[in-house]
Amino acid sequence: xxxxxxxxxxxxxxxxxxxxxxxxxxxxxxxxxxxxxxxxxxxxxxxxxxxxxxxxxxxxxxxxxxxxxxxxxxxxxxxxxxxxxxxxxxxxxxxxxxxxxxxxxxxxxxxxxxxxxxxxxxxxxxxxxxxxxxxxxxxxxxxxxxxxxxxxxxxxxxxxxxxxxxxxxxxxxxxxxxxxxxxxxxxxxxxxxxxxxxxxxxxxxxxxxxxxxxxxxxxxxxxxxxxxxxxxxxxxxxxxxxxxxxxxxxxxxxxxxxxxxxxxxxxxxxxxxxxxxxxxxxxxxxxxxxxxxxxxxxxxxxxxxxxxxxxxxxxxxxxxxxxxxxxxxxxxxxxxxxxxxxxxxxxxxxxxxxxxxxxxxxxxxx
Amino acid sequence: xxxxxxxxxxxxxxxxxxxxxxxxxxxxxxxxxxxxxxxxxxxxxxxxxxxxxxxxxxxxxxxxxxxxxxxxxxxxxxxxxxxxxxxxxxxxxxxxxxxxxxxxxxxxxxxxxxxxxxxxxxxxxxxxxxxxxxxxxxxxxxxxxxxxxxxxxxxxxxxxxxxxxxxxxxxxxxxxxxxxxxxxxxxxxxxxxxxxxxxxxxxxxx
Numbered sequence: 001x002x003x004x005x006x007x008x009x010x011x012x013x014x015x016x017x018x019x020x021x022x023x024x025x026x027x028x029x030x031x032x033x034x035x036x037x038x039x040x041x042x043x044x045x046x047x048x049x050x051x052x053x054x055x056x057x058x059x060x061x062x063x064x065x066x067x068x069x070x071x072x073x074x075x076x077x078x079x080x081x082x083x084x085x086x087x088x089x090x091x092x093x094x095x096x097x098x099x100x101x102x103x104x105x106x107x108x109x110x111x112x113x114x115x116x117x118x119x120x121x122x123x124x125x126x127x128x129x130x131x132x133x134x135x136x137x138x139x140x141x142x143x144x145x146x147x148x149x150x151x152x153x154x155x156x157x158x159x160x161x162x163x164x165x166x167x168x169x170x171x172x173x174x175x176x177x178x179x180x181x182x183x184x185x186x187x188x189x190x191x192x193x194x195x196x197x198x199x200x201x202x203x204x205x206x207x208x209x210x211x212x213x214x215x216x217x218x219x220x221x222x223x224x225x226x227x228x229x230x231x232x233x234x235x236x237x238x239x240x241x242x243x244x245x246x247x248x249x250x251x252x253x254x255x256x257x258x259x260x261x262x263x264x265x266x267x268x269x270x271x272x273x274x275x276x277x278x279x280x281x282x283x284x285x286x287x288x289x290x291x292x293x294x295x296x297x298x299x300x301x302x303x304x305x306x307x308x309x310x311x312x313x314x315x316x317x318x319x320x321x322x323x324x325x326x327x328x329x330x331x332x333x334x335x336x337x338x339x340x341x342x343x344x345x346x347x348x349x350x351x352x353x354x355x356x357x358x359x360x361x362x363x364x365x366x
Numbered sequence: 367x368x369x370x371x372x373x374x375x376x377x378x379x380x381x382x383x384x385x386x387x388x389x390x391x392x393x394x395x396x397x398x399x400x401x402x403x404x405x406x407x408x409x410x411x412x413x414x415x416x417x418x419x420x421x422x423x424x425x426x427x428x429x430x431x432x433x434x435x436x437x438x439x440x441x442x443x444x445x446x447x448x449x450x451x452x453x454x455x456x457x458x459x460x461x462x463x464x465x466x467x468x469x470x471x472x473x474x475x476x477x478x479x480x481x482x483x484x485x486x487x488x489x490x491x492x493x494x495x496x497x498x499x500x501x502x503x504x505x506x507x508x509x510x511x512x513x514x515x516x517x518x519x520x521x522x523x524x525x526x527x528x529x530x531x532x533x534x535x536x537x538x539x540x541x542x543x544x545x546x547x548x549x550x551x552x553x554x555x556x557x558x559x560x561x562x563x564x565x566x567x568x569x570x571x572x
Contacts, residue, residue: 019472039470044533052543087393217423217507235483240491300399300485313428313487328426328478333507334482365533 009037014350016045022119023361027354031347034269039342041335044197050366054325056079059085059159059316062290062325070363071330072115075108076305077312078157080327083238084160084314085299089294096284097161098239103174103277104156104164105268105303110181111140111308113221113263113270117360120260123352124201129191131300132296136184143177146170153343161287171278175221186325189264192257202257205352206341209254216337220308221266222357224250225258225266232304243280244273256356263358305360369484370397371420378402379485382409382418387463390442398484405464407490407498410477414504417486422479424501427511430521431543434470435460466491473521477501497522518543 009032024045050069054062059081066077079099079101086093094100105352118133144153147170156164168173192198208218213226225229231248233241251258251267298315308330315324334357340351368390379386384406392398404410434500453558460468479486492498500510500523512523520541523529534542 044531044535049532049542063392214423215506217425217505232483237395237483238397242395269480298401300487308478309425311426312479313426315430317433318436324428324430325429326426326428328511332510333425336506336510 008032011364012347016042018154018351022358025354025359025361026166027342027350027359029347029350030341034346034348036347038341039339041338043361045365046362048362049364051326055321055323057288058320059294061320062322063158064155066327069327069366070090070360071152072112072268072360073108073305073307073310073329074362075104075153076310078122079105080301080303080310080312081314081325082157082159084299084304085294085316086313087299087301088297088316089292089316091160091181091288091292091294092240092289093161094285096264097286099281100162100164100166100286101157102239102241102244103166103274104153104162106145106274106277107140107147108153108183109270109306110143110267110274111137112279112358114185114188114356117188117260117263119355120202120256120352121198124198126197129195131197133188136181136188139177139184140180143174143240160292161285163287165286166281171281173310174203174274175278178271178274182268185264185267185271188193189261189268192260192264198260199257199354200254201349202260204255204354205349206345207254207257208337208341210252212340213254213337216340216355217333218308218332218337219305220263220306220358221262222249222328222334222337223308224262226254228253230309232302232309236302236315238301244276245269246273257354259358285333307331307360308334327366329360331357331360331364335359335364352364354357368392369396369482370398371482374420377419377494378413380413382406385464386413392438400484400486401489402486403463403489404491406538407475407492407496410488410490410501411499411504413488414477414501416480417488418480418504420481422481422486424477424505424507425480425485426478427501427508427515428476428478429515430474430476431519432468433471433473435468435486462491464543466493472496473519475515475521476536492521494523495520497524499524502527517519517538519521520544 004170007029012029012031014027016026028040029036030050042248057065063078067074069077103170114133116139118307120132121133122130132294141151145151148156148164156162162326208226213223213228227250229248229250233246234248247269249262251262296317301312309330310330314322317323320359344351382404387403390398390400462468466472467516471528473492477488490498501510502512510532512526515521517531517534517540
């Protein structure tokens with residue numbers, strides 16, 4: 001009888017192009033049987049050098065450049081850039097514009113979170129739920145199209161305020177859409193909380209312990225699902241968030257399911273925030289008119305993008321172009337957490353776990 | 367009034383024996399941003415330890431190569447000539463806090479920390495060819511930013527546990543932000559006959 005020697009562990013590539021990944025990332029996964037032993041990340045497939053381009057453009061041009069870094073948080077980038085420039089220039093943003101900025105951000109959060117939990121249902125193989133979540137998200141997309149003229153709320157912000165105003169008709173349209181979407185999102189939350197198919201594939205999967213989460217410095221729903229109570233909207237309030245009913249849900253499940261539940265609860269809270277904003281939207285100008293002068297200086301600005309804390313550092317000199325513009329997107333620290341989440345996981349769960357950090361590669365690599 | 371813990375500033379100052387330049391501003395929401403320039407970059411690890419004891423989270427590291435200050439135009443009239451001449455004898459080099467020459471060849475590294483919602487930005491200055499200690503042993507989240515800095519600038523991060531390339535492939539020459547790369551070359555659209563020569567060579571081989 002001949003003896004067959006079988007290697008005890010294998011290396012399998014996942015990516016850079018893979019059916020379960022929306023963007024290119026390359027994982028070198030070492031497996032023993034069905035179990036993952038180690039993961040190595042190989043990034044850089046969509047590195048475009050946007051930070052260099054930013055130093056060749058004026059601040060106004062950078063408002064347009066930065067919102068093209070990412071599709072799902074296209075609103076948060078120019079928002080944070082404008083906030084950094086406004087800090088340097090001591091520009092007072094009109095109150096109405098501050099409310100409008102919150103509205104733009106929260107509509108985006110609803111749409112972004114629904115997209116992520118929708119994809120989760122798709123990866124679980126629950127296609128009916130995936131399509132339902134996307135249909136609910138479509139209402140939020142319509143809302144963006146109606147108010148901003150495009151489905152990605154591009155061009156909502158400008159230096160010193162906002163570019164898009166909302167008239168009574170738009171406000172009424174948004175109220176109707178929110179009334180329509182709220183019971184649906186609550187229903188989705190209940191489904192993700194109780195449905196056996198979802199629970200079986202997501203509970204106890206992709207564990208990121210509280211200690212590991214702190215070590216990696218993760219942000220956003222990934223951090224809050226590992227019992228880290230941190231949300232820029234409450235930790236370092238900006239715009240008018242200190243006057244709004246922002247709730248920061250925290251779970252200690254540390255798994256894929258907890259991350260999805262945090263997102264759904266935040267979406268429900270965002271609808272509440274939007275209603276309060278519409279009720280209290282003050283009259284007045286929405287920007288200063290014209291571009292404000294930004295003197296030489298440096299500043300840091302942060303916003304809570306759907307995926308977590310987005311940081312912008314801006315340094316200006318006498319030129320209209322910034323001397324340095326640097327940003328760190330929420331996905332950037334969250335990638336590292338995947339090495340913990342994927343450890344000892346099953347090969348079949350890779351896609352579900354990767355999706356649970358809601359990764360954005362074009363954001364990370366710039 | 368800031369939200370920073372009591373004695374926070376004094377412990378930072380004590381952690382950097384070569385000196386720090388602290389400026390703090392607090393906005394209308396009560397959120398503070400502190401800038402902490404280090405006179406000597408060797409104090410970085412000690413300052414990092416100090417921030418770690420306050421449960422700081424390293425959020426971002428920015429590297430920058432500030433351009434040399436523009437030469438002041440001589441706008442002096444005849445009456446000022448004497449003064450201008452006297453100035454000309456003085457060293458005109460502008461210096462950073464701590465005495466790193468700001469001549470367009472030095473770097474500044476900004477480490478952005480979150481301390482309970484407030485931000486502390488630690489600024490370290492490096493002369494050309496200088497190296498700085500890695501913060502990765504203290505903060506796991508320094509790993510990627512430091513690797514990224516090493517591939518886009520000729521900055522050495524000493525004792526980095528895993529100094530591989532992050533985004534750029536090994537085949538690409540490093541320090542991409544230190545070099546002038548013509549756009550046509552970057553976009554593979556340079557009007558040379560290089561591509562044509564390669565096509566012809568390939569055709570000959572076939």
